[in-house]
Amino acid sequence: MKIICFYNNFPHQKQVFPLENKPLFYLKPDTSILTHNRPFFIPEFTDNLHCQVELVIRIDKLGKYIQTNYVSTYFHEIALGINIFDKSLQTQCIQNGLAWEKSTAFENSAAMSLFFPLDNIHSLEEITLGISKNQQENIHANLQSMVFPLETLISYVSSxxxxKTGDLLFLGSPLPSIPIQINDLIEAYLNHEKRMRFRIK
Structure with a gap:
C-alpha cells in the first residue's frame, strides 16, 4: 500500500511551481498513517511543523494507465486527511531541488478519519473541508478551485x-497550512460535520 500526495492541485499551492502544468506528487510510506484520533507526537528534528486538511481517496481495484472516463469505477469511499509536514525543511528541499520525503514522510504524518461511502455525494467539487486549532475559528473551503480534476490526477499518476487496492490519494488542500505545536487540538470537518479530533503531543 502506498500514499500518494498531490502538491500543486490548488491555486495557493501552484504558486510555488507556477510554470508546472502537470500534477506534482510525492509518496509517503504506510508508517506515516495515523488513525482513530490518536495523538500525534512531534518528531525531535522539527521546529516548524504545519498541517493542512485534505480529501483522501481510497483505491479499491487494480489499475494501470487508467482512462479518465473510467476513473469513477476505481474508488467508492473517501475520508478526511490531515497532512503534517516540516514547512521549513520542505521549503529548503524545494529551493535546492531535493526530494521532499524527509520533510513530509515521517512517522504518523498522514492522519485520517474513518472512510465512508460516496453514496450521498454527487460531486467531489461540492465537498467543503474545514480545520480548526484549539477550538478557535474553523476555516473552510470547497474543492471547486481544484487545478486538476480528479479524473486527471488518477489517470496521470496511474501512467x-x-x-493497487488500498492505495490512498491525498488530493491537496484548498486552505493554507496552519502551524502546530505541543498541546494543540486539531479538529477537521467535512461538509461542516466534525470527522477528526486529535491532540499534538
Missing part, C-alpha cells in the same frame, strides 16, 4: 505506476 507512472500501478494503483
Amino acid at each position: 507512472y505506476f500501478t494503483l
